[in-house]
Amino acid sequence: GERTAKAERMFELMDGFLKNDPLSLQKDILDHVEYTVARSRFSFDDFEAYQALSHCIRDRLIERWHDTQLHFKRKDPKRVYFLSLEYLMGRSLSNSIINLGIRDQCADALSQLGFEFEVLAEQEGDAALGNGGLARLSACQMDSLATMDFPAWGYGLRYQYGLFRQVILDGFQHEQPDYWLNFGNPWEIERVHVTYPVKFYGTVEEEILNGEKHQVWIPGEMVEAVAYDNPIPGYGTRNTITLRLWAAKPSNQHDMEAYNTGDYIDAVVNRQRAETISSILYPDDRSHQGKELRLKQQYFFVSASLQDIIRRFKDVHKDLNQFPDKVALQLNDTHPALAIPEVMRVLVDEEHLGWNKAFDIICKIFSFTTHTVLAEALEKIPVDLLESLLPRHLQIIYDINSFFMEELKKRIGLDYNRLSRMSIVEEGAVKSIRMANLSIFCSHTVNGVSKLHSELLQTRVFKDFYELWPEKFQYKTNGVTQRRWIVVSNPNLCALISKWLGTESWIRDIDLLMGLREYATDISLHQEWRMVRRVNKMRLAEYIEATSGLKVSLDAMFDVQMKRIHEYKRQLLNILGIIHRYDCIKNMAKDDRRKVVPRVCIIGGKAAPGYEMAKKIIKLCHAVAEKINNDSDVGDLLKLVFIPDYNVSVAELVIPGADLSQHISTAGHEASGTGSMKFLMNGCLLLATADGSTVEIIEEIGEDNMFLFGAKVHDVPTLREKGSTIKVPLQFARVVRMVRDGYFGFQDYFESLCNTVEGNNDYYLLGADFESYLEAQAAADKGFIDQEKWTRMSILSTAGSSRFSSDRTIQDYAEKTWGIEPCRCPL
């Protein structure tokens, strides 16, 4: 009766989906200018046009997102939940428009209104909710999960301040908070009613229930988690999945009494501090400082996500025993590993399952991916901290550990050394919980992020575990999404590839890219290829001039090293190499200088705020640049630029313009590396050590297609043992001495930096690798002169990059780790 009348009315008013012809787009844009951005249709600037356009795209995303969620609900497939504390999404506008397939229509619509699409896209700030590789990987994988129609959810934290902005003053790094939400964020949907209470502190008490003893957690504090959904559209599909990020809000359900006693204003201000939990991303990508706020973030994230996941399961299913048939939980590093004791707590304390039953479920649902290479870098949580913040979880972890130790003893007997190495609890000055050990024991699968990484895990870091449970260990080499790293960021190359392959299908089916090999020597491809590369270099050169005032020659080789600043990544090796090159030019006869291949050396990356050596490397880079760039002897033969505030958008601009890129970590220190893959895809040649995923890149494109150098993984321990007895090349000593002697100024400041690479201190083997580094650089110079050869190598690099698409990574995960299948939303 009435209900049908109502439903009919609604159907009548549905005139199908939003239209994407330029006229409809224009109308929608102008409506958003007036009603959403609240500006006049007749006067709005580029930023306001960006906002309006974004809302117009958001509307279209929402349509697909609704349909996808409804479809998943109807089909009820097994779902994967990707738990990560970091996502480096970058900008969303271009990516969304491309994945929706309406780039041209949008550009047309805008140009008639007097706006340029590219200019508007530049208005968007980066969503930088992560530090580096791990976080960008999460973002790439979300894109692949959506494109490949997998029923997947990402969960994360909605930091109010993303990764700090790097500002350079006098060559020193300063950190500025990243107020990324200050101008609104059209890419998220606030879900004011999707909230969960998250509890902290308090005590554990024993209760008798049905004659049985139960542990009950009586929490002392409560905050509210509010969901913000970020729709992630797939390419060439209607599927649009959810990245759900949680923000902390003061809870209004709790401790009302507090307000009848003390000072009302104080009480409210204190409670408001709850929001601090989700306010800042920890700006360190390798070290863990055991800070309470960080632990709070982790649990806040885990608790809210699991409440949501369990709620979704229970909406449809009654029996928790079916949980593993419907749910896969992926731990992105150990950051979300508190999910293990949290699920145990819910199953045992709240759902009253028996311990064994509960643990059985745990072992079927979790898979764990580690990004760490060194045992020392594994995350540990001080027991004291955990005991005060999450007393019940500590108990559960202890219980899991007892069980684990019993199992172990059955397998290996009373080998106390090994037992104590493998134990989840680390005794010592600061008693701690080893999150990796917990994660390995409780996961059905442990993944490394490259073949080499996996070998290191099996033979070094997790040897004890591997020997007992070899079947748990797998690896899925990282990948990057060609949608963002070619289609969005290098439209000219994208068009070129499609033209030569005769199809755009490679955008969803990356293996087709290999088809380019066929034309690797085709002269007319060569011409077009070089043209595309030159246009990209021009764009980069303009950016360099705009940001640093430096004019660079397009004929020079653009040599890029952009990534987080770390001693192991050896930006210092690069800088010392540049000093060497400079020194050579200075000492050359004028005539000889004509033979030098001109270089523009580009370095970029952020240092963790507390990482002193990394900050000194940044300063050294600036000091050296100051000298070189102002030396008229050198001119265009050598330039050094530091590009500040490296982030996804900067990467999108720089990578397509690079001729050569450096990935020169000391072998055995980079778990995978994904930066290299992006350069590779874009036809940039690599100058690299055989570390992380580079080993597999070599397998794909061959040693001859790149510039390889340096010690191999198994050489490293030996070299380190040798220490100061290694004969270091004279040139190396010379360039270090130049720094020491104040040739670039700041003599005192650089002293400690110089110390790190001399004698027994040279842990990262800069001295040992210097000679072969210079040789590789010389080979690159030589290669660059032969432009035909270089172009062929460049084409083969792109053609050989298909193995490094995150589509392949995700396909592997789906099949071999998560056991999920595509669930495609009909059109």
Added chain:
Amino acid sequence: GERTAKAERMFELMDGFLKNDPLSLQKDILDHVEYTVARSRFSFDDFEAYQALSHCIRDRLIERWHDTQLHFKRKDPKRVYFLSLEYLMGRSLSNSIINLGIRDQCADALSQLGFEFEVLAEQEGDAALGNGGLARLSACQMDSLATMDFPAWGYGLRYQYGLFRQVILDGFQHEQPDYWLNFGNPWEIERVHVTYPVKFYGTVEEEILNGEKHQVWIPGEMVEAVAYDNPIPGYGTRNTITLRLWAAKPSNQHDMEAYNTGDYIDAVVNRQRAETISSILYPDDRSHQGKELRLKQQYFFVSASLQDIIRRFKDVHKDLNQFPDKVALQLNDTHPALAIPEVMRVLVDEEHLGWNKAFDIICKIFSFTTHTVLAEALEKIPVDLLESLLPRHLQIIYDINSFFMEELKKRIGLDYNRLSRMSIVEEGAVKSIRMANLSIFCSHTVNGVSKLHSELLQTRVFKDFYELWPEKFQYKTNGVTQRRWIVVSNPNLCALISKWLGTESWIRDIDLLMGLREYATDISLHQEWRMVRRVNKMRLAEYIEATSGLKVSLDAMFDVQMKRIHEYKRQLLNILGIIHRYDCIKNMAKDDRRKVVPRVCIIGGKAAPGYEMAKKIIKLCHAVAEKINNDSDVGDLLKLVFIPDYNVSVAELVIPGADLSQHISTAGHEASGTGSMKFLMNGCLLLATADGSTVEIIEEIGEDNMFLFGAKVHDVPTLREKGSTIKVPLQFARVVRMVRDGYFGFQDYFESLCNTVEGNNDYYLLGADFESYLEAQAAADKGFIDQEKWTRMSILSTAGSSRFSSDRTIQDYAEKTWGIEPCRCPL
């Protein structure tokens, strides 16, 4: 060329204003459900429908608001800026729809979609950014300013938490933070680019500029003020003005250094605390505690508003001497009085005007309205606090005071007593700045809020000033807007009035209301009038049952006292009167009981969290209610209900349902009172003392048309002197004793409360007024039995309320104080 092409394109795409037929409204609502609320068109609940509808109305408001702002810009009239730290707006949906004139269309559109307009309107939470009368007055005046087409702006603070929610537990008041923004606020437009830096702390240094000495403030801290615009639509006009509220955000322009030294996380967390400035409304409407946070709020508000106002002036005018021709600044009480030294600082330190020139401008732009009755309650700021937070402002205030003292000496000679009474600086244990004295000296006009208030100001509080500058002193009796207080909240009465007056014009032209006098004895109006009142009582009775479980009889007299709990407002007198009535009923013969007029006594209101006596009054009310409501001897003859969490929405529900309302402050304590006006408009009879605006209500409707009692203003001092020698009626002693003796429990807790009304302590003269209070109550009972008389009185109350429309108040202000004229936006 290109620009015209672009403009033409935009005109083409403008198909005029949004349409308001039900079909267009439905389409817009469903679009907002899908794209703004991000729910499915086929499944959304009442709250989501409310959100969608609100956005749909917001779109329409934005259209008018744009046009109005553009019109003002073109015409450039003199503008009034209303500066108030508090606005009690209540809900916006119904009000907006009514002012837009599309109530029926909306109701139709919704009902076809299966929703009821009234139900959706109930979903909205109150915007409660104020304490009581002063704040609601600001809101009413904004409505009048918009309706009467004045070029006006309201400025205020966007508190993240409004006035606390009152929760009653066991009869005690508890305070809950009011998370009013948690579910989004469609009624504001975030203006991310309208931001100003606001500075605090630091030092003052001397600089030489062009050979002249200048004082320069070197601030130590900076936060950012972001604007949120709330469109305020007028009724029967296109004009839609702006209420601009400021929120505090951490500033990103400042102290970058901080981040290269200490701990990055700590630094960001500390900076984030900037947001605290605008987070909480101080929940006290009469006392000032000299807290730093409060002072910060005041200056934050003043500084941001003035930057905005001066920027707007300078966009068009070069010469600051014209400022007074274009700008009127209205100080709503002394809360924004820092605007005076701030304008001086800008003119002298930043614009480099001479001191005299600057002070001349000051004296032409400011007008000041005081809401205070007692000298003791005037706001003072400790010099220490000001010196640390705003060192330059303190200097300027000192300079103003020196100038003031010199002027005074010329007029009154060396009368040091008087000089020190009038000085802006108060010496004493805590050296302080008297904000009222500053405001009076620097304003061209000082307004009281009722005739009686004005007399008190002239003869007591500001006698010294009045004698010297009588021409400065005016009064504008407060008013309330009939749009909200009849049209929105009492639609049945609204329709009835329009029917009998034959026009709806009274909604803009309130004097027409007097036309009802003609029909005051018309029997058929009587019938309809009573019917309307009964329906409203029914709605109120349902609310009472829903919130407290108490069933009340519609035949009883609904007797309401709802307002902030204060000793001077004498809720205690009311309760003691109720105890007396209860006592009488208990002691009556059964037969006599039949003659008793049944009563439902309704009390409501919030106590400031730190105001102990007010909280005890609330508890006493509950204790007495507990006794009476459960006494079967009493039955329907007497009920006592406390309605919790009094706010604008509750007022809108309760006022139309009241037969009698009490405004019983000790004479000389209520500056005006606006609650009484709302009851009056709705045909509720008043039981009142001759205090505040009641004196003028008497002038309008006559003493016979209400129930007046108690000491008059000039009696009060004499009565107080008499103190315990006054003969207090026996009944009074008896009811107080009942409380003392624990008849209602909580004997110890109530002891101190009882002490406040006995003997010399009875400052508010409850004892002295008790007898005449009971007589007035008896007269009300008698009046109620004669329903014809009562109805006539009720009609005459409404008919006589036109003088108390805020339209009249604003007309007076515009003519006599601000010197502004209407500026009507063409249709």
